[in-house]
Amino acid sequence: MIDYDVVIIGGTITGIYAAITATKFQGRVALVQPPLAEINTNNSPIFDNTQGFHHYKIINQIANFVEQIHHKQQFGIYQESDDLGEISVNFKEAKKYANYVINNQLAKYEPAVLATLGIDVIFSEGKFVDRPHLSFVVKGRHLRSRKYLLATPSQPLIPEIPGLITTGFIIPQKIEQLSKQPQSLIVIGGDPSGIEIAQTFCRLGTKVTIVVKSSYILDKEDSEAAFLVQAQLEAEGIRILTKTKVSEVRKIEDKKFVLVGDEVIETDEIILAAGNKSSLENFNLEAVGVKFKNNKLLLNKKLQTTNYRIYACGDLLGGYSFPHIANYEAKIAIKNILYLPIFSVNYNSIPWAIFSEPQLARVGLTEQQARQRYGENVLVWRENFKNIARAQILSKTTGFCKIVGHRNGKILGVSIVGNQASEIIHVMALAIRQEIKIEAIAELPNVWPTISEINAQTATAWLRQKREKNQILKDLLENLFHWRRSF
Structure with a gap:
């Protein structure tokens, strides 16, 4: 039964x-x-x-x-x-x-x-x-x-760092365990939640250090987008130590000490964001x-x-x-x-976003992944937020939209880093899911002024680049217009 x-x-x-x-x-x-x-x-x-x-x-x-x-x-x-x-x-x-x-x-x-x-x-x-x-x-x-x-x-995935468990740490999912705002904070690991927490507490006045093993934060994402987020974090005062390992952690009285390379960093609290x-x-x-x-x-x-x-x-x-x-x-x-x-x-068509500022959102393949899979058939274009009227009005001009497409017009992936990236990525995700070509995105009229305009502007620029690389089509059009003007 x-x-x-x-x-x-x-x-x-x-x-x-x-x-x-x-x-x-x-x-x-x-x-x-x-x-x-x-x-x-x-x-x-x-x-x-x-x-x-x-x-x-x-x-x-x-x-x-x-x-x-x-x-x-x-x-x-x-x-x-x-x-x-x-x-x-x-x-x-x-x-x-x-x-x-x-x-x-x-x-x-x-x-x-x-x-x-x-x-x-x-x-x-x-x-x-x-x-x-x-x-x-x-x-x-x-x-x-x-x-x-x-x-x-x-x-939580706990790295084998001497003294880490006995000293104590907090994982992002248990951030409510903090009884008060720490004056200093070290984030170990490059998980997106750790990046979000680092920027959050920095803006609240906490001195923050991020330690990652990779050459840059968010190493699973498009490298250009990740570098831009990293630059913003550093501009706000967050210290980011890349290609760095934590060797040891100790607690002396009420303070925690983290050995990073040859340097000992004193901190009030440790956030472990090394994944699950x-x-x-x-x-x-x-x-x-x-x-x-x-x-x-x-x-x-x-x-x-x-x-x-x-x-x-x-x-x-x-x-x-x-x-x-x-x-x-x-x-x-x-x-x-x-x-x-x-x-x-x-x-392939599921979007996600990292809620740093600027936000980083992606759907589909990164440029690196697409080139490995499709080689020379990949065309890429990025449009900057500074060219979008709404972004200028809001003074949120940092960022870009990058479309990674196949020569046949199929959208392989989109990375957006900038204001409201988590919202505007959905149109691109739907396009990938429904196999809508880049031409359709370029032709879609967007409400003006909105941040969403960047999708159409990037798609239009991508198509223009594709035409520029098609010498046969360029010669054909040039001859056509020359012939029409001769009458």
Whole structure:
């Protein structure tokens, strides 16, 4: 007897999203959550890997407001009196506001709300067994289901640095653990969340240092875009140490000391942003035929593990930890679980953004990746934000849009670094998903004045470049116009 259509082993918002999606598809669902280790101010569960993520995003927005106020004079805005003093942020009040926003968001995920949707929420640990049938055992109860979905939280990837664990650190997802704003801060690792936190606290007045092993920050992104973000961070006063390793960490009294190369840096707090790893050791997965490679789940494009009845999504797959990508994977997995396993993931048209300032957003391939794959058939053009009227009005002219296209007009990838990059990337993502050519983007009339104009301007310039490289077409047009003028 099958109890459920799908049992979701969760602990994340992605797991809850998968459960809600399954009920909308008329599936019978059980959601197994970890025991309630933490309770928020509303006595509702705090789902791991969720609250801290929202905290630094919200405080990041507050820091951006502060930065705008500091530059008010360039817009002709002056205070009538200097008695108001310098603009400052009460860190505790900022955290209180973040808690308010988070509690409002978490309210729709409370167990009582989920139960009204028909989801059986079980707060407990469990493991898989294959006898007498494949099932997930929770407190001695065998949860039998047609399929299972792993949507568990990942754990921080902790580098082997002597003294790091004993000294203590904070991961971006747990930034709410900071009781007060630190005077100094070191970010170890180049994960996007660490970059966002570094700029946030710098704008709040904290002295910030970033340490990365790579030659520049955000090394998975287009190098030009990443260098521009790095230059902005350094211009704001953040010290960035590239090609550098942390050798040792120690705590003496209330201060932490980090040995970076031959230099010892004193700091109030350490943020570890070295990425995440899966944490599936306690689920007895190998006993039910689920295989791993390099400590990562082996998955096909349908998100099935090597046991075709067990699927996975979210942070367990590796890569950037972006909620919208995890939810996309969850929806694909749920459709395969409830219907036929015919749906596959396609990451080529999924955009993502890093909320630094300027923002960095990308969809598809970087220029380097495209040239490796398509060689001389790749044409690239970048248009600067300084040529966009709206950007000039807002005094947000730093940045560019880069279109990486095939000679046939197919969009291979787009990188945007600049104001509202996270918003304007969506049109380009839709174009890639629907296989819309660059010509269509160039011909789309945009509302004036808007930042979105940069998409059409870049596409138009890309086409102009393509024509300039087509000598046969240039000669043909030149002869045509010469012939017409001769009459």
